[in-house]
Amino acid sequence: MECAQYLTSPLLERAGFRHAFFTRQGGVSQGPFASLNFSASVGDDPAAVRENLERAARTLGVDATQLFFLSQVHGRAVLRVDSSETFDEVVKREGDALVSRDPRIACGVRSADCVPVLLADRKSGAVAAIHAGWRGVVAGVVEAGLSALLAEADALPRPVAAIGPHISLAAFEVSEDVALELAGASRDERAVVSRSFGPKPHVDLRRLVRQKLVALGLDEAEVDDVGGCTLGEPERFFSFRRDGARSGRHLSAIVPLALDG
Numbered sequence: 553m554e555c556a557q558y559l560t561s562p563l564l565e566r567a568g569f570r571h572a573f574f575t576r577q578g579g580v581s582q583g584p585f586a587s588l589n590f591s592a593s594v595g596d597d598p599a600a601v602r603e604n605l606e607r608a609a610r611t612l613g614v615d616a617t618q619l620f621f622l623s624q625v626h627g628r629a630v631l632r633v634d635s636s637e638t639f640d641e642v643v644k645r646e647g648d649a650l651v652s653r654d655p656r657i658a659c660g661v662r663s664a665d666c667v668p669v670l671l672a673d674r675k676s677g678a679v680a681a682i683h684a685g686w687r688g689v690v691a692g693v694v695e696a697g698l699s700a701l702l703a704e705a706d707a708l709p710r711p712v713a714a715i716g717p718h719i720s721l722a723a724f725e726v727s728e729d730v731a732l733e734l735a736g737a738s739r740d741e742r743a744v745v746s747r748s749f750g751p752k753p754h755v756d757l758r759r760l761v762r763q764k765l766v767a768l769g770l771d772e773a774e775v776d777d778v779g780g781c782t783l784g785e786p787e788r789f790f791s792f793r794r795d796g797a798r799s800g801r802h803l804s805a806i807v808p809l810a811l812d813g
Contacts, residue, residue, distance in 0.1 A: 554578050554579075555578050555607065555611070556572075556574055556577075556578040556579060556588055556604070556607040556608050556610075556611050557574070557575045557577035557578040557588065558572035558573055558574045558575060558578075558611060559572070559573040559575065559716070559717065559778050559779075559780065560572060560573070560778070561573075561670070561714030561776040561778055562776065563712050563713075563714060563774070563775075563776035564670065564672055564712065564714050564776065564806070567672055567674050567712055567809075568809055569672045569679065569806055569807065569808075569809055570612055570613055570658075570806070570807040571612070571670055571672075571714070571804075571805065571806035571807065572608070572611055572612060572803075572804070572805060573668060573670075573714075573716040573717060573778055573780075573802070573804045574588055574590070574608060574611075574802055574803045574804065574805075575588065575717075575788045575789060575802065576588050576589070576788060576789055576790050576800055576802065577787075577788065578607065579600070579603070579604040579607065580600045580603045580604060581596050581597065581600040581601065581604060581800065582597075582600070584795060584798045584799050584800070585600070585798075585799070585800045586800075588604050588607070588608075588800070588802075589601060589604060589790070589800030589801060590604055590605065590608070590621075590662050590800070590801050590802065590803040591662060591800065591801040594797065594798060594799065594800065594801065595798050596800070602616075605619060605639075605803075608803055608805065609658070612658045612805055612807055613807065614656065614657060614658045614807060615656075616639065617638050617639045617640075618635055618638075618639070618656055618657040618658065619639060619657070619658045619660060619805060620633050620637070620639060620642040620643075620650055620657060620658065620659060620660060621642070621643060621650070621659075621660040621661055621662055621681075621803070621805075622642065622643065622645055622646060622647040622648065622650060622661075622683075623643060623644060623645060623646045623647075624646075624647070624648050624661065624662065624683045625646050625647070625648065626648065626683075626685045626687040626688050626691075627646075627647070627648050627687075627688060627691055627693065628648065628649075628688060628691040628692045628693040628695075628696040629646065629647035629648060629649070629696070630647060630648075630649040630650070630651055630680070630693075630696050630697055630699075630700040631645060631647045631649070631650055631651070632650075632651050632652060632700070633650055633651075633652050633654070633657060633659065634652055634653075634654040634657060635654050635656040635657050648661070648682065648683040648684075648685075648688050648693050649661070649680055649681065649682040649683065649693055649696060649697040649700065650680065650681050651678065651679070651680040651697070651700040651701055651703075651704060652678065652679060652680075652704075652808050653676060653677060653678040653679075653704050653808050654808055655677065655807060655808045655809060655810035657807070657808070658805040658806065658807045659679050659680060659681040659805060659806055659807075659808075660681050660803050660804060660805030660806075661681045661682060661683035661803075661804055661805075662683070662801040662802065662803055663683060663685075663716075663718065663782075663801065663802050663804065664782060664790050664791055664792040664793075664799065664800070664801055664802065665685075665718055665719035665724075665782050665783060665791055665792050665793050666683055666684060666685035666686075666688070666718060666719075667682075667683075667684040667685070667689070667715060667716070667718040667757050667758070667761050668681070668682070668683065668684070668715075668716035668717075668718065668802070668804035669681070669682040669684055669694065669697065669713060669714070669715055669716070669761060669765075670682075670713070670714045670716065670804060670805075670806040671697060671698060671701045671711060671712070671713050671806075672701075672711065672712055672713075672806060672809070673701055673702070673704065673705050673709045673710060673711050673712075674710040674711075674712065674809075675705050675706070675707075675708060675709050675710045676704055676705040676706055676709065676811070677808050677809035677810060677811045678701055678704035678705060678808055679701070679806045679807065679808045679809075680697045680698070680700060680701040680806075681697075681804060681805060681806055682694060682697035684757070684761055686726075686730065686733075686734060686755070686757065689734065689737055689757065689760060689761065689764070690733050690734065690736070690737045694761055694764045694765065694768075695764065695768060698711065698713075698765065698768050711769075711770060711774065712770070712774045712775075712776070713765050713770060713774065713775045713776065714775075714776040714777075714778055715758055715761055715762065715775065715776065715777050715778060716778050716780075716804045717778060717779065717780030717781070717782055717788075717789055717802070718757060718758070718780075718781075718782055719757065719781060719782050719783050719791070719793060720756075720758070720781035720783070720784060721746060721754055721755065721756040721757075721758070721759075722749065722754065722781070722784070723754075723781055723783040723784055723793070724754055724755050724756075724757060724783075725749065725750070725752045725753070725754050726752065726753055726754065726755055727752070727753075728752075728753065730755070731745050731753035731755060734755050734757075734760060737760065737764075738760050738763060739763050739767055740763065743756070743759055743763070744756045744757075744759050744760045744763070758777065762775050762777070782794075782802075789802065790802060
């Protein structure tokens with residue numbers, strides 16, 4: 553049986569956190585959803601999505617009923633979860649970030665072109681998974697997710713973060729209105745909005761998310777960049793902007809660390 557294919561963050565690996573930024577490879581879905589798609593609502597066979605979830609859960613070392621993600625709405629709501637809940641319960645709840653200290657579960661987010669961010673606290677073992685689309689970035693989902701993670705720490709948290717594959721600066725052409733909103737969410741508009749690609753502005757979501765994490769207290773060395781452009785690499789990634797509504801969704805997920813004592 554083919555295994556689910558995924559990328560990892562060296563920073564999270566060194567800290568001991570099991571995690572994965574899954575690509576589109578290594579699943580059983582067919583057609584435009586080939587092959588590792590994690591959303592049945594886009595038109596895929598629900599049985600294929602269930603098998604893909606099983607493969608992801610095995611990779612992460614958790615039961616598939618304990619691999620959690622929300623019904624995402626491009627907002628800033630963060631929900632806390634633990635192993636007293638089940639997948640079927642959690643997936644019906646709306647929000648764009650999950651946080652937990654329970655090492656029996658995995659916190660995940662689904663994405664196509666949006667930015668998946670995985671956070672971990674080396675002191676408490678707590679984790680958070682954030683779905684940061686441009687609307688969520690403007691709404692403050694990065695700040696809300698990190699705040700929820702730090703609230704799980706007993707004292708003196710030691711957070712690290714990894715930014716996963718998403719639409720790149722070169723591919724993310726936006727309207728003037730969207731560029732203005734994203735510039736307003738940035739500490740340095742010139743660093744995130746580029747006008748060198750043509751008549752319309754482009755935005756660097758990777759740099760904007762990193763800016764926010766650093767502004768919230770993380771050192772540059774505590775923010776990892778996994779890399780990858782979802783629009784520009786069709787063999788590895790799904791992309792809503794490239795392929796439209798009938799395309800798959802990735803999963804990015806992280807497992808809390810069980811600490812001694």
